[in-house]
Amino acid sequence: MSPRVLRTEDWTAPVPPVKREVLSALPHPDDGRPPLLFVPGLGHAAWSFREHWLGHAATRGFPAYAISPRERGTLRAYVHDVVQAAAGLPRQTVLIGHGFGALVVAHALARYPARAAVLSAPLLNGWAAVGAALRANPAGALPGLLGRPVRLSGPQLGLADTARVAGVPARLCRELIMAPDPGEPVGAPPTLVLGSPDDRVVTRRALDAAAARYGGAPLLFPGMGHDLMLAPGWEEPIDAVLDWLLKELPS
Amino acid sequence: MQDTPDIADRHDAVCVIGAGASGLATVKNLREQGFSVDCYERETSVGGAWNWRHDRSPVYASMHLVSSRPLTEFPDFPMPDDWPDYPHHTRLLTYLERYADHFGLRDSIWFGTEVVAVTPAGDGRWEVTTRSTGGGAERVQRYAAVVAANGHNWAPKPLSVDTSGFRGKVMHASAFKDPAQLRGRRVLVVGGGNSGCDIAVEAAQQAETVWHSTRRGYWYAPKYLFGRPLDQMLLHWRLPQWLYERVLRLAVGDLTRFGLPAPDHRPYESHPVVNSQLAYYLGHGRITAVGDVARMEGSTVELADGRRIDPDLVVTATGYLPHFGFLAPELLDMDEDGRPDLHLHTFARKHPTLAVVGLVQSDAGLFPLAHWQSVAVARWLRLRLTDPDRAAAVQQKESSRPLRSWTRLKVVPSSRHWFEVGHLSYLRAVQGLLDEMEPAR
Ligand SMILES: Cc1cc2nc3c(=O)[nH]c(=O)nc-3n(C[C@H](O)[C@H](O)[C@H](O)COP(=O)(O)OP(=O)(O)OC[C@H]3O[C@@H](n4cnc5c(N)ncnc54)[C@H](O)[C@@H]3O)c2cc1C
Ligand SMILES: NC(=O)c1ccc[n+]([C@@H]2O[C@H](COP(=O)([O-])OP(=O)(O)OC[C@H]3O[C@@H](n4cnc5c(N)ncnc54)[C@H](OP(=O)(O)O)[C@@H]3O)[C@@H](O)[C@H]2O)c1
Numbered sequence: 001m002s003p004r005v006l007r008t009e010d011w012t013a014p015v016p017p018v019k020r021e022v023l024s025a026l027p028h029p030d031d032g033r034p035p036l037l038f039v040p041g042l043g044h045a046a047w048s049f050r051e052h053w054l055g056h057a058a059t060r061g062f063p064a065y066a067i068s069p070r071e072r073g074t075l076r077a078y079v080h081d082v083v084q085a086a087a088g089l090p091r092q093t094v095l096i097g098h099g100f101g102a103l104v105v106a107h108a109l110a111r112y113p114a115r116a117a118v119l120s121a122p123l124l125n126g127w128a129a130v131g132a133a134l135r136a137n138p139a140g141a142l143p144g145l146l147g148r149p150v151r152l153s154g155p156q157l158g159l160a161d162t163a164r165v166a167g168v169p170a171r172l173c174r175e176l177i178m179a180p181d182p183g184e185p186v187g188a189p190p191t192l193v194l195g196s197p198d199d200r201v202v203t204r205r206a207l208d209a210a211a212a213r214y215g216g217a218p219l220l221f222p223g224m225g226h227d228l229m230l231a232p233g234w235e236e237p238i239d240a241v242l243d244w245l246l247k248e249l250p251s
Numbered sequence: 252m253q254d255t256p257d258i259a260d261r262h263d264a265v266c267v268i269g270a271g272a273s274g275l276a277t278v279k280n281l282r283e284q285g286f287s288v289d290c291y292e293r294e295t296s297v298g299g300a301w302n303w304r305h306d307r308s309p310v311y312a313s314m315h316l317v318s319s320r321p322l323t324e325f326p327d328f329p330m331p332d333d334w335p336d337y338p339h340h341t342r343l344l345t346y347l348e349r350y351a352d353h354f355g356l357r358d359s360i361w362f363g364t365e366v367v368a369v370t371p372a373g374d375g376r377w378e379v380t381t382r383s384t385g386g387g388a389e390r391v392q393r394y395a396a397v398v399a400a401n402g403h404n405w406a407p408k409p410l411s412v413d414t415s416g417f418r419g420k421v422m423h424a425s426a427f428k429d430p431a432q433l434r435g436r437r438v439l440v441v442g443g444g445n446s447g448c449d450i451a452v453e454a455a456q457q458a459e460t461v462w463h464s465t466r467r468g469y470w471y472a473p474k475y476l477f478g479r480p481l482d483q484m485l486l487h488w489r490l491p492q493w494l495y496e497r498v499l500r501l502a503v504g505d506l507t508r509f510g511l512p513a514p515d516h517r518p519y520e521s522h523p524v525v526n527s528q529l530a531y532y533l534g535h536g537r538i539t540a541v542g543d544v545a546r547m548e549g550s551t552v553e554l555a556d557g558r559r560i561d562p563d564l565v566v567t568a569t570g571y572l573p574h575f576g577f578l579a580p581e582l583l584d585m586d587e588d589g590r591p592d593l594h595l596h597t598f599a600r601k602h603p604t605l606a607v608v609g610l611v612q613s614d615a616g617l618f619p620l621a622h623w624q625s626v627a628v629a630r631w632l633r634l635r636l637t638d639p640d641r642a643a644a645v646q647q648k649e650s651s652r653p654l655r656s657w658t659r660l661k662v663v664p665s666s667r668h669w670f671e672v673g674h675l676s677y678l679r680a681v682q683g684l685l686d687e688m689e690p691a692r
Binding site: 007 | 322326328329333352353675678679681688
């Protein structure tokens with residue numbers, strides 16, 4: 001597939017600007033490693049990366065940023081915000097999306113030539129996600145069918161405490177299901193897919209399919225739930241990502 | 252100069268000439284396709300025309316874009332979305348500097364180095380002669396391909412009348428920088444393009460008296476239609492010609508009332524002039540519209556209708572001529588006026604490893620076109636290496652692409668419209684080429 005040249009919607013109905021929340025942790029000294037931009041999933045925001053991953057990436061020499069989704073956003077607006085934030089950083093940026101954030105990143109990759117991409121527990125296939133949610137947490141997922149916010153549970157995410165996880169508007173769940181194909185990434189960035197075989201939001205099959213699309217096998221972290229960045233053992237996946245980046249992007 | 256300078260072979264590397272918007276995009280997109288690139292820039296920094304610090308820059312202090320932000324930015328590196336619809340020119344320079352830093356392009360650029368000659372070395376390769384702008388010896392290097400992104404707004408078009416006997420000051424728009432140059436003077440601005448209209452408006456606010464000379468009537472479009480930038484609205488509506496004419500007649504009204512000639516063509520048939528203030532200052536009597544200049548002698552300028560006026564400063568906003576001093580005209584199939592004949596205004600017809608990026612003019616911004624041109628060039632050069640048979644097939648197919656599908660054929664008969672294209676139809680053609688080059692799945 002060649003890149004899409006005609007982008008009438010972007011030209012004639014640009015996404016309205018908002019003030020974006022971007023949290024960061026920066027290394028001292030900065031040795032010029034590529035910046036990382038973390039994109040959170042449904043019900044989460046930049047805080048979910050500030051807990052552990054941002055600081056950890058910075059101590060390993062990577063300028064690390066995390067963006068919060070805008071209020072009442074759409075997939076298109078989220079993609080716009082990620083591309084805006086990435087282009088606003090001083091160097092070509094690595095995009096790291098988690099869950100629904102990985103779908104946002106997949107779309108952003110067709111717009112912005114990322115230095116590399118990481119899709120963590122990617123929620124790329126809406127129907128598979130609906131099936132998994134209904135199996136794992138029917139009481140939380142069913143309201144979605146009635147147009148009410150969907151709630152994610154502790155066992156589903158692999159967390160003991162879900163107080164900070166927000167309900168997911170049904171509108172966004174619909175967008176996840178109806179999302180068009182993200183298209184081919186521009187600039188052919190190296191891409192890593194990772195997840196847990198015990199994730200109850202993204203099934204093992206969905207994980208394999210995502211990895212196959214981006215040309216590889218997923219990197220697996222058994223025993224962890226969906227929220228790799230918050231669950232106990234969060235060091236292991238982020239270290240694996242940073243090791244992979246150091247190998248892929250020799251300076 | 253040495254008679255037989257040592258020729259350094261740069262093997263598969265590609266040479267890019269110029270580090271303006273077009274050159275920067277070309278460097279980035281070639282590198283994305285895995286090429287090593289040497290870019291030569293005669294100035295000491297990036298930005299080209301938008302770098303108003305360069306003496307030669309055609310940009311003046313008050314200049315804002317005529318094309319709106321979403322239609323001017325690079326498609327893969329948007330401008331900040333909190334910038335205005337029509338950013339000031341200094342922001343464009345910041346943007347290009349950030350683009351160069353973001354993608355680490357400066358590593359590939361040799362500043363202060365001018366390309367003085369590009370000659371075929373046989374077998375599709377090129378010998379590129381460069382010279383440091385500070386002087387010194389020439390250097391010749393051999394490249395697998397050359398992409399000229401040297402810009403086309405550097406060589407001022409001379410006025411057709413003799414100005415030698417005129418006592419006032421005559422300067423081309425490219426030498427106009429600062430409103431102070433107009434303050435308190437009696438100014439005649441010649442030319443009805445965007446430069447001419449901008450400078451006339453500027454003069455209306457600074458000068459004592461202002462005449463604006465145009466040799467035909469134009470459709471002066473406003474920067475906003477119904478509260479939205481003009482180019483966005485036009486792409487949104489895709490108005491047929493007759494309807495656009497109606498809209499302009501309604502929104503702008505009849506300008507012949509102010510002494511401007513009626514347009515001798517229909518909308519879309521000349522490069523858009525986008526200026527909401529010209530009519531305003533004509534209506535306030537700050538600008539007097541006059542016809543073509545016939546003679547300039549002593550302190551008088553005689554107009555085609557016999558009227559005489561007495562400006563002490565004449566700004567000729569007559570536009571620019573393309574200039575490729577470093578290339579023999581036949582390599583780009585140039586006509587006698589130096590205008591190249593290129594496929595998609597990009598690919599040299601007889602030299603598959605020679606291309607030009609940025610040599611187009613459209614009804615929207617240039618950067619998106621230059622970006623996709625350079626993507627097409629980079630993918631074309633890559634395809635020639637990886638799959639010569641397919642490359643030959645693509646070339647064959649492209650040679651039958653009808654001219655009218657990508658170039659605007661119906662334009663007012665003025666020499667400046669030879670490279671005028673419509674944003675949509677042109678990009679559609681480039682998309683077609685990109686699709687053809689895609690490996691079959
Ligand atoms: C007054 C004015 C206003 C404009 N407004 C708009 C607008 O609103 N929107 C828009 O999209 N476009 C506008 N343009 C068009 C503008 O030209 C393009 O936006 C853009 O700057 C063109 O970029 P470029 O890289 O093709 O050429 P340039 O910016 O001209 O860059 C060419 C570079 O090549 C270098 N170079 C040339 N020859 C050599 C050589 N032999 N060796 C080494 N280096 C060389 C030059 O120094 C220069 O840096 C405007 C132009 C003018 C004159
Ligand atoms: N604010 C902005 O962003 C901005 C500002 C300025 C320029 N630009 C862009 O820069 C490019 C160049 O614009 P430009 O205005 O400098 O040049 P231009 O578009 O080529 O316009 C030149 C004008 O001068 C007239 N002219 C040419 N030769 C003449 C002669 N010998 N005698 C009398 N009149 C003559 C032309 O008339 P004919 O119609 O008969 O040819 C035309 O009206 C364009 O792409 C333009 O859009 C943008």
